[in-house]
Structure formats: C-alpha cells, structure tokens
Amino acid sequence: MSTTALVQIITILVPATGILLLLAAALQDIATRTIPNGLVVGVAGIGFIRQIVEGSALPGLLAFAVVLIAAILCWRGGFIGGGDAKLLAAASLMVFPGQVLALIPAIAIGGGLLSLLYLIVTPLCTSRRPAAKSRARWLFARILRVERHRLRHGITLPYAAAIAAGTIFVVWRG
Numbered sequence: 011m012s013t014t015a016l017v018q019i020i021t022i023l024v025p026a027t028g029i030l031l032l033l034a035a036a037l038q039d040i041a042t043r044t045i046p047n048g049l050v051v052g053v054a055g056i057g058f059i060r061q062i063v064e065g066s067a068l069p070g071l072l073a074f075a076v077v078l079i080a081a082i083l084c085w086r087g088g089f090i091g092g093g094d095a096k097l098l099a100a101a102s103l104m105v106f107p108g109q110v111l112a113l114i115p116a117i118a119i120g121g122g123l124l125s126l127l128y129l130i131v132t133p134l135c136t137s138r139r140p141a142a143k144s145r146a147r148w149l150f151a152r153i154l155r156v157e158r159h160r161l162r163h164g165i166t167l168p169y170a171a172a173i174a175a176g177t178i179f180v181v182w183r184g
Contacts, residue, residue, distance in 0.1 A: 035173075061106075061107075069107035094170060120172035124169070128167060
C-alpha cells in the first residue's frame with residue numbers, strides 16, 4: 011500500500027470515527043443528560059490526529075485552547091453545562107483551525123433547531139400518556155414520558171446533539 015493511499019484512508023477514517031463518537035455523545039446526552047469523559051477524550055484525540063495528518067497541529071491546538079477558555083467561561087456563567095463545554099472544545103479539534111469560526115454558528119443553528127424541536131414536542135410530552143400498542147409506539151411513549159418528567163423538572167436540553175450536528179455539518183462541508 012502506498013503512502014498516498016494510506017493518507018487517503020486516514021483522511022476518511024479519522025473524521026468518520028470522530029463523527030461516530032460525536033453521535034454517541036449526543037445519544038448519551040439525549041438519554042441521560044450526561045456526556046461521558048471518555049467520549050470527549052475520544053473526540054479530542056481523533057481531532058488531534060486529524061490536525062496532525064493535515065499538518066495543522068499547532069494552529070489546531072491554539073484554536074482548541076481559545077474555544078476551551080471561552081467554553082469554560084460560558085460554563086462558569088451558567089450558560090452551558092460542563093460536559094457541553096468539554097465536548098465543544100473537543101469538537102473544535104475535529105475541524106480545521108480556519109473553520110472554527112464557522113463551527114460556532116453551525117452549532118448555534120443546531121441548538122436553535124433543537125430548541126424548535128422541543129417547542130414542537132413539548133405539547134406531546136405534557137399531554138396525556140399516548141396509547142402504546144406496538145413496540146415502536148411503546149418506545150416512543152417511553153421517550154415522551156421521560157421527556158415529560160425532564161420538562162416538568164426544568165432539566166436542560168441535550169446540547170451535545172447540537173454540538174454534534176454543527177460539527178458534522180462543518181466537517182462534511184470541508
């Protein structure tokens with residue numbers, strides 16, 4: 011196998027692996043409203059490997075540091091959760107340094123769409139329990155019951171889904 015072929019494989023597999031880890035973090039956040047540190051470290055590690063392969067390790071680390079500091083300040087201010095802050099910084103390594111400025115609005119748009127989805131779904135969650143006959147309907151009913159409980163108790167949105175969506179959009183756009 012030639013070096014060029016190996017680099018091409020790496021340039022496809024590395025972002026794909028990072029995307030899978032972001033999706034796993036989003037699903038975990040949706041299910042439990044937590045983001046495991048292992049997934050955050052995995053996203054950051056894969057992102058750093060991508061930066062090395064593309065020859066932008068130092069600028070990538072600088073962009074990561076800026077995003078991490080900004081995310082920590084947002085967390086300290088109570089604007090985002092701690093897991094979201096860590097995942098946001100890790101996600102900044104998944105994109106090229108010049109794309110970080112596009113990443114933030116893409117994530118914000120993802121967050122807006124997530125909020126809109128919750129506004130649409132909230133009436134379903136607060137209505138009476140739906141009848142569940144099939145397995146798919148049972149699962150949907152269970153998800154609605156869990157979300158109803160979360161909404162009643164003021165639990166926040168699973169923002170890892172927005173971080174994943176925005177990052178995937180920017181990575182895909184290249």
